[in-house]
Amino acid sequence: MQGEESLRILVEPEGDSFPLMEISTCETEASEQWDYVLVAQRHTQRDPRQARQQQFLEELRRKGFHIKVIRDQKQVFFGIRADNSVFGLYRTLLLEPEGPAPHAELAAPTTIPVTTRIRIVNFVVMNNKTSAGETFEDLMKDGVFEARFPLHKGEGRLKKTWARWRHMFREQPVDEIRNYFGEKVALYFVWLGWYTYMLVPAALTGLLVFLSGFSLFEASQISKEICEAHDILMCPLGDHSRRYQRLSETCTFAKLTHLFDNDGTVVFAIFMALWATVFLEIWKRQRARVVLHWDLYVWDEEQEEMALQLINCPDYKLRPYQHSYLRSTVILVLTLLMICLMIGMAHVLVVYRVLASALFSSSAVPFLEEQVTTAVVVTGALVHYVTIIIMTKINRCVALKLCDFEMPRTFSERESRFTIRFFTLQFFTHFSSLIYIAFILGRINGHPGKSTRLAGLWKLEECHASGCMMDLFVQMAIIMGLKQTLSNCVEYLVPWVTHKCRSLRASESGHLPRDPELRDWRRNYLLNPVNTFSLFDEFMEMMIQYGFTTIFVAAFPLAPLLALFSNLVEIRLDAIKMVWLQRRLVPRKAKDIGTWLQVLETIGVLAVIANGMVIAFTSEFIPRVVYKYRYSPCLKEGNSTVDCLKGYVNHSLSVFHTKDFQDPDGIEGSENVTLCRYRDYRNPPDYNFSEQFWFLLAIRLAFVILFEHVALCIKLIAAWFVPDIPQSVKNKVLEVKYQRLREKMWHGRQRLGGVGAGSRPPMPAHPTPASIFSARSTDV
Numbered sequence: 099m100q101g102e103e104s105l106r107i108l109v110e111p112e113g114d115s116f117p118l119m120e121i122s123t124c125e126t127e128a129s130e131q132w133d134y135v136l137v138a139q140r141h142t143q144r145d146p147r148q149a150r151q152q153q154f155l156e157e158l159r160r161k162g163f164h165i166k167v168i169r170d171q172k173q174v175f176f177g178i179r180a181d182n183s184v185f186g187l188y189r190t191l192l193l194e195p196e197g198p199a200p201h202a203e204l205a206a207p208t209t210i211p212v213t214t215r216i217r218i219v220n221f222v223v224m225n226n227k228t229s230a231g232e233t234f235e236d237l238m239k240d241g242v243f244e245a246r247f248p249l250h251k252g253e254g255r256l257k258k259t260w261a262r263w264r265h266m267f268r269e270q271p272v273d274e275i276r277n278y279f280g281e282k283v284a285l286y287f288v289w290l291g292w293y294t295y296m297l298v299p300a301a302l303t304g305l306l307v308f309l310s311g312f313s314l315f316e317a318s319q320i321s322k323e324i325c326e327a328h329d330i331l332m333c334p335l336g337d338h339s340r341r342y343q344r345l346s347e348t349c350t351f352a353k354l355t356h357l358f359d360n361d362g363t364v365v366f367a368i369f370m371a372l373w374a375t376v377f378l379e380i381w382k383r384q385r386a387r388v389v390l391h392w393d394l395y396v397w398d399e400e401q402e403e404m405a406l407q408l409i410n411c412p413d414y415k416l417r418p419y420q421h422s423y424l425r426s427t428v429i430l431v432l433t434l435l436m437i438c439l440m441i442g443m444a445h446v447l448v449v450y451r452v453l454a455s456a457l458f459s460s461s462a463v464p465f466l467e468e469q470v471t472t473a474v475v476v477t478g479a480l481v482h483y484v485t486i487i488i489m490t491k492i493n494r495c496v497a498l499k500l501c502d503f504e505m506p507r508t509f510s511e512r513e514s515r516f517t518i519r520f521f522t523l524q525f526f527t528h529f530s531s532l533i534y535i536a537f538i539l540g541r542i543n544g545h546p547g548k549s550t551r552l553a554g555l556w557k558l559e560e561c562h563a564s565g566c567m568m569d570l571f572v573q574m575a576i577i578m579g580l581k582q583t584l585s586n587c588v589e590y591l592v593p594w595v596t597h598k599c600r601s602l603r604a605s606e607s608g609h610l611p612r613d614p615e616l617r618d619w620r621r622n623y624l625l626n627p628v629n630t631f632s633l634f635d636e637f638m639e640m641m642i643q644y645g646f647t648t649i650f651v652a653a654f655p656l657a658p659l660l661a662l663f664s665n666l667v668e669i670r671l672d673a674i675k676m677v678w679l680q681r682r683l684v685p686r687k688a689k690d691i692g693t694w695l696q697v698l699e700t701i702g703v704l705a706v707i708a709n710g711m712v713i714a715f716t717s718e719f720i721p722r723v724v725y726k727y728r729y730s731p732c733l734k735e736g737n738s739t740v741d742c743l744k745g746y747v748n749h750s751l752s753v754f755h756t757k758d759f760q761d762p763d764g765i766e767g768s769e770n771v772t773l774c775r776y777r778d779y780r781n782p783p784d785y786n787f788s789e790q791f792w793f794l795l796a797i798r799l800a801f802v803i804l805f806e807h808v809a810l811c812i813k814l815i816a817a818w819f820v821p822d823i824p825q826s827v828k829n830k831v832l833e834v835k836y837q838r839l840r841e842k843m844w845h846g847r848q849r850l851g852g853v854g855a856g857s858r859p860p861m862p863a864h865p866t867p868a869s870i871f872s873a874r875s876t877d878v
């Protein structure tokens with residue numbers, strides 16, 4: 099190296115297992131310059147794999163990388179760093195300003211950040227090939243190498259100020275996260291922090307809607323009528339319940355249902371549609387400020403990837419964009435087949451609920467026999483949660499295979515397509531059961547005396563006696579509660595226990611290296627391994643949670659509150675994992691959250707559609723409104739003191755003559771019962787749908803159309819009203835462009851002889867953190 103004394107370190111082999119290796123370093127190079135480490139088992143030095151290992155390392159050395167070998171009792175560590183010539187090439191390709199350097203300080207070498215050094219080394223290692231065409235991944239599969247990772251160094255401040263539970267309510271040190279983990283990880287935490295902050299108004303509004311139901315807990319006219327309906331007998335719900343049930347027995351569930359199925363639900367659903375739009379629009383503005391602060395506004399990911407390819411291989415040939423209609427068709431068909439499988443899993447859950455009903459009805463446990471429907475709903479939610487865990491692993495493998503078959507051009511393109519495939523499969527895995535409960539459960543069952551049966555044997559499951567909203571509420575509460583509690587516990591405890599076990603096994607050998615550098619490398623090696631999908635999994639977890647927070651929120655207004663509490667824990671949990679328990683993630687550059695933004699926008703649109711349909715078809719809102727303005731006693735008596743919903747319960751129940759049962763004598767207590775009631779709009783004796791049913795259906799459809807159009811219009815107006823990029827950011831970028839053009843013009847006229855050169859313009863004012871963040875979010 100220029101201007102420095104070169105020092106040659108010879109690493110002595112044991113026996114003939116490894117040839118004498120020459121390693122170049124410098125007297126001024128401290129141990130912290132080794133940013134990246136490869137690990138191999140020591141026994142590989144005594145078999146044919148050693149030659150392949152040496153060939154791979156020799157190829158790295160030929161590309162300008164220095165390698166240092168340190169042996170432990172069981173592992174061999176290879177420290178890797180790039181020569182200054184590699185960083186100089188990177189600086190030339192990406193960091194040098196266009197045109198002649200106007201100032202000496204611009205022409206001076208730019209310091210390469212540690213994150214960039216690691217990114218360059220990692221890219222070359224992963225794309226390096228031996229003469230036989232073997233990559234690092236191929237060598238890892240054959241056991242030539244065991245692991246690769248960048249070193250944790252300088253993380254002490256993050257451990258003290260960020261990655262601790264007691265800092266849960268502190269502001270995140272975003273710039274320090276970026277300087278240590280890179281922009282991709284930093285943007286994840288910026289987005290997660292902003293999402294958590296924006297959940298506060300949504301959580302408070304949802305809690306207010308839920309608590310407003312308590313104010314009507316005893317005063318609701320519908321609940322009063324149900325609790326006093328001692329003389330109304332409900333028809334048996336299924337084969338498991340061969341007795342008539344008094345409507346008053348559902349009094350408690352009727353009151354509970356009114357907590358989330360009230361008039362405030364509609365307002366809250368529209369509010370959440372507006373909230374989702376405002377959240378995304380303000381996030382775009384926040385992202386623009388952060389990206390400008392990091393000086394990445396004009397950074398191009400594709401250009402950087404091409405530069406890294408040229409550093410790795412100067413003869414790299416550009417791979418053009420390609421599209422195959424045949425390959426796209428095959429992928430579309432395979433994706434649709436997987437979606438059908440997800441829907442099929444929902445049908446498996448239906449079969450379970452039907453069989454569970456028959457099993458619980460014959461149980462020796464009195465509670466299960468009396469509360470069959472409740473037990474089926476709860477256990478069905480648990481089975482659905484287990485199904486989600488299993489199908490997540492299957493969906494990941496399928497999405498990876500589809501991406502490999504599609505042959506994307508670059509890693510970023512592969513990541514984007516994998517995101518779309520995986521999220522689509524995960525969406526149907528998580529929400530297929532909820533879609534069934536919200537829009538299908540209890541609607542294809544026929545009527546008493548003529549029920550639809552599975553395989554001609556088992557009667558399909560009915561909604562809860564208090565309505566289908568109770569089923570949907572319980573399903574949402576159990577799945578979301580488990581995901582926010584059990585999943586977070588597993589996410590923290592598994593890495594913690596694994597790290598402790600690895601450390602204990604290593605300490606049992608009783609060998610503590612004297613070399614501080616070896617101790618540091620060994621400490622990093624004992625941390626839990628990470629992979630390409632480590633950050634991806636965190637994003638996916640948050641996207642699914644965002645779906646639960648917005649889709650079907652009309653049935654579960656407490657979803658934003660649960661998400662808020664979960665995110666406060668999630669931020670510190672992820673920080674602790676990344677800093678304390680896991681190997682260092684390879685820093686990646688980014689100026690946005692990529693395809694996840696389109697995922698968020700798609701969820702926002704689906705939330706409008708789903709909540710409109712829940713209010714129209716699942717809740718009792720439309721039947722209550724129709725009764726109030728078409729059939730209520732207020733219209734006839736004109737008395738304002740009469741509750742307009744008086745008589746609604748009797749109006750909403752159809753009559754069934756018990757003589758029309760196939761086996762009326764087999765029902766308990768049928769001696770003096772001539773008719774029973776059930777939730778539907780049918781007319782005896784043929785039990786066809788009544789005129790009220792078709793009128794209600796027309797109103798429901800009209801409401802869905804009106805609700806969706808109003809909500810989508812509000813979303814569009816909000817998106818138009820709140821610009822994606824603050825005017826302050828636009829003005830700063832515009833000022834920099836203007837000053838650079840003036841600088842080029844001045845230099846051009848100087849070369850032409852100074853004619854009309856004028857005075858030299860001031861140096862372009864690069865934005866500073868203070869100037870950027872001084873602009874408030876209200877700036878437009």
